Amino acid sequence: MHAIKRFVVLGLILVALLLGYTKVMARIGSGIAPDLEQPDRQADLITVDKRQRRMVLWRQGESLAEYRISLGGAGDEGHKQREGDQRTPEGRYLIDWRNPKSMAHLSLHISYPNEQDEARARAAGYAPGGNIMIHGLANGWGWLGPLHHLWDWTDGCIAVRDDEMRQIWALVPNGTPIEIRR
Template sequence: MLDGAEGVVRRFPMGLGFAPEGHKQFEGDGRTPEGSYVIDRRNPNSLFHLSIGISYPNEADIAYARAQGRSPGGDIFVHGGPRPGIDPTDKRDWTAGCIAVTDREIEDIYAMVNDGTPINIYA
């Protein structure tokens, strides 16, 4: 879901990590972050059909993981499908905890949002 100044701009169906139950806590746990974040970067040269970065991990995510002696992970993106010729290394979870949408949807999202746009992620 993308929030604008006047509320929800648009909702998108999405694919999540292979363990979609619960909030991401640690690197490699197969989960996708849940909650409120912001779009914090863009990657037009992604291995996927465009991608935009999510501000995970936030301070609370980092503190929780550190308290457990673990890494929270990072590099979470909303992205389209793999570019032609790219073969995802993990067929079971090619999203690697990211948020996958169709190529057309990521084109819309990429054009619609700026860095700093709030994003609410819920499974």
């Protein structure tokens, strides 16, 4: 019994240290964001296939880059309905702003909710949620990059490895359309 108590105490200490580490790294931010590529090298469309866990950046109908992704904890269960449902939205949106000091390694904001999303949630008596992003891993956790896609762990966002997020940041200007489908 004494060994079990010691194991539990050590586990709780480890969790506390990791949570403290995460809070410190979130305050530090992602570092310096890369510059945008020249306009003739930038993506003009992003597509996301939730079932295949794939995101593709396009320029004039040709694939620029493809990424394995993680989604919201609900996986590919369907369109985001309300705040806290851990679903990744489906439909056509825009990348409308970016955050270089995100708690995750860089982030590009997806314009969810749109008017239809807000009306649907309001009619159901819920808040639609928001703050849906494409982002890297939580700051300080980039070493998990090779494993992050093994489960859907976000609150509805689209996650990639940190090195991939730096590439995406440079290739995707504000105003880029994003189509998310199941």
